[in-house]
Amino acid sequence: MNNSYLSLRDNAKKNEVILLAHGSGGKLSHDLVKKKLLPFLANPALNKLDDSAVFEASGRLAFTTDSYVVNPIFFPGGDIGKLAVCGTVNDLAMSGAKPMYLSLSIIAEEGLPMGELEQIIQSIKRAAEEAEVQIITGDTKVVNQGQTDKLFVNTAGIGLIPPGIDISGANAKAGDKVILSGTIGDHGIAIMSQREGLKFSVPVESDCAPLNKLVAQMLVASPRIHCLRDPTRGGLATTLNEFARQSHVGIVIEENKIPVKDGVRAACELLGLDPIYVANEGKLVAIVEPDDADKILAPMKQNGYGRDAAIIGEVISEHPGRVIMKTKLGSSRIVDMLSGELLPRIC
Amino acid sequence: MKFIDEYQNSELAKGLVKRIAKQSTKTIKLMEFCGGHTHAIMRYGIRQLVPKTVEMRSGPGCPVCVTATADLDKAIALTHLPEVIITTFGDMMRVPGSYSSLQQAKAEGADVRIVYSVMDAIEIAEANPEKSVIFIGIGFETTAPTIAASILKAEQKKIENFYVLSLHKLTPPVMKTLLDSGEVKLDGIICPGHVSVIIGSHPYEFIPKNYGVACVISGFEPLDILLCLDKLVRQIENGQPRVEIAYPRGVKPEGNRKALQLMEEVFEIGEANWRGIGQVPQSGLKIRSKYEHFDADKAFSVTLKPAREPKGCRCGDVVRGAATPLECKLFRKVCSPERPIGPCMVSSEGACAAYYQYHG
Structure with missing residues (x-):
């Protein structure tokens, strides 16, 4: 040979x-x-x-x-x-x-x-x-x-x-707290930056990760988590709207408390997108009893996939079916589900 | 994040909001020309922050929205020619024409491709020498220089299968048409930021001078817009309308010479057909005869049936600022981003889409 x-x-x-x-x-x-x-x-x-x-x-x-x-x-x-x-x-x-x-x-x-x-x-x-x-x-x-x-x-x-667990999008109650496990939009922006014809490079990687161990730790901290969902396509805004509609409650979130990486923000500014609508693959949103929120947040922050976890808002009885965001400027606006497709702006 | 956070600072915003409220006594009507401004105003809830005395109307500054149905029909007809590839910005795909849409033509087998930059269309032309690649050129002074650059590049590289259907439009002439009509009595205009980066502030001088209407050029961050409103309210309260720049990090009074030269080299000024407004003299950009071998209008001929507007759609009124999206009977009932009847609901810069998304 x-x-x-x-x-x-x-x-x-x-x-x-x-x-x-x-x-x-x-x-x-x-x-x-x-x-x-x-x-x-x-x-x-x-x-x-x-x-x-x-x-x-x-x-x-x-x-x-x-x-x-x-x-x-x-x-x-x-x-x-x-x-x-x-x-x-x-x-x-x-x-x-x-x-x-x-x-x-x-x-x-x-x-x-x-x-x-x-x-x-x-x-x-x-x-x-x-x-x-x-x-x-x-x-x-x-x-x-x-x-x-x-x-x-x-x-x-x-x-x-496991016995004793009852999680559903229909379980949110007024007074509950909304927990987000980390930065939003990483996956969507990482994918979009690779698409043919969209030539920009951002230092953003997909957050794609298995969250089962994070959830297990949260359930140890409190088995009575009300709602749990991973905000994939449609992003955070769509998941919160689903909870609000399924549970017939209102949800108020604060824009300032939602963690977004600089690279994702920059790409969203450039493309005219709102990170709350951009897909995630390694994040979760939990709706929990107010007394349990800090108890659940502590172990999340110890887990690599929940490092940036934060309480971003709460459930209210007013405005059933609606999600309202307090903007950075102090105004409020309704956050609707994603309508149409996410397309970069042209001018 | 640098250069973003500074312009979203809530303390500074509160200060500006207070100042606006303090000086505003007259009831005034402002128009934000640009769809990007409409979107930012809704996204940041700015209308809630300013006093009730300040009314804001959206204007014709959405390139997709002002494209006349007849021009859109022409773009759709071009897709049916043999051996062509149509390239376009994404928003154009879904706008309903009289009888079809680019999206529908694509579904029926036409080769229609979304590009994010006209330079991608050039690459497609190079990769498909046996096909004619036509770029649907929409937009204002913001996009026109890059289209001009693409034509010069195609000339330099001797690309013979690249064409542009130039539907480009100019901002100051249509402002003049709207003011002349007197349909909407305006006290001030939030002038477009990106357009002004190119053309500067001088082309608006005739507006305060001849019409007594205040003009302030604004950026797109919330603080930019609040600063612009502050300046507009002060000008109007003092009865001293003039052109001011509230976006100095982007706009110089003389504009961008290089971009203007590019436009001047490739385009000449002509009439343009605007949705809701009609033919406006001196408001369009046509490809000069020197470069007519790139002009899709000259290279291809298509026969068109008379254009017809969707029944009940008030996009034409919305782009003139004569109606808000909420005054359209179809809004949210029949017309939605999923099933748009008119272009203002399709485009991310359209007023109807912004009102829909943010519940204006």
Whole structure:
């Protein structure tokens, strides 16, 4: 074997791409699962490769699913794999559940570089390890070029809700405090800065993170958290409006108390966006009894994902269904749900 | 954050609010020309902070909103030509034309692409030499210099498949038209900040001189706007209207010479069709004959059916300041950002969108 042969072989490996046959169910499909997926995601239930994963469970279960089509699939602070694990873990955690098992379904575009898929799988492994969840069942499909945009991922998740927990968007009561776990808009701005045709660089990374341990610590501090939600698409404003409408209460927040990173503020100024409408992937909003607020805030600030947590407002009985913001100037205005699309301004 | 926090300082704002309240005795009507100002005024709740004696109206300063339906129809018709790629700013996509929209044309298979800068349109032209790439050029003096620069760049790089449909409009001439009509009796104008960065303050001098209307150029941060209101109220109370700059960090009296030279090189002044106002002489920018090979109007011909306005839509009245969005019967009932009937609800700078979002 001479050097030129070796470099040829390395090149072929480097240039390896996903083929339609990788999703055909035949030998290449089998190899893909055995060589690229199992070594990273192995656990007893998955290793069996039976038609369905079988596990024991008892108690109140939470079940959720989400599809991820983010573009680009790699972005500052994460990638579609990390997002797919954290998103589903967080949806479970927001019901107060301890996430246990995930499914992972991948739809890849023919021609996707194998190296990119491997990076995504490794990222899924790291995120699952951090969140202490197991991926116990999955599926891979390959579609013709142009039928998907590189890679779509779906995850579903099952979690166990400890006894005594009752969290719902309909539980907010007048007098409750509103807690936000940290800076807003990081994910949306990180993604937008990468979009084709929008060439600016901001020192902002996506906040994409699993929040289940943060939620567990909050529930230890007080098991009677009323509402919990992660403000993803539509941002903080949309989540608060959902709470106000579901619970038939008003919510007042103070603009000055909402933490926003300088990079996000700068990008929002430039693009004409309001950070309260920009997406997050590692933040939560909690509505809690007034007496519990400080008790819950303390452990949050100890957790890396809640370092900048703050009480940003309270629930009132007036203006049911409405969110009102006291602006920096001392005026008040209604904060509505996001309407239309977030588009940068043109002049 | 430097250069932002200073202009959002609540203590300074309170001081200005007090000063405005103290000196305001007459009931006055002001127009903020620019849609960016309408948006900032609503976002920061500024109308609540100023005394009831100060009434504010939105003006025609939203490029998407003032684009005439007939011009929009032309842009949509261009999408149906063979081998063309239409490039446009995002807001234009959703504005309903007489019979369709750019968004609908795209859904039906036309190649319509959103760009964030005209330079992206040039790149698309370079990447697709077999296609004609047409940029829908809307906007005021703010955007016109970059469009001019793009045409010069295309000339220099010998790009032969790049075209601009120039629908650019000029600010002072339409102010004159509004004042001449006397439809809305104005005491003062909050003059546009970004436009004035380019044209300076001199082009507004005729307004206090000939019409006795106060003019103050404002930035877009809340303190900028409060400072502008403070100056306007003082001028009007003292009966001494003039042109003042309340945005000195951005605007020089003489404007930006380089940008003005770019515009002068590429464009000549002509008539323009404004939604709600009609043909306004000397208020548009046409591509000079020297550069006519980039002029989509000259290069392509399309036949258009007569334009028709959506029934009940009062966008035309709203851009003239003759009606507020709340006076339109469709507002919030039929017309919303999800299902916009007129452009003022589509554009992020449109008055209806601002009133909708912030419950004005």
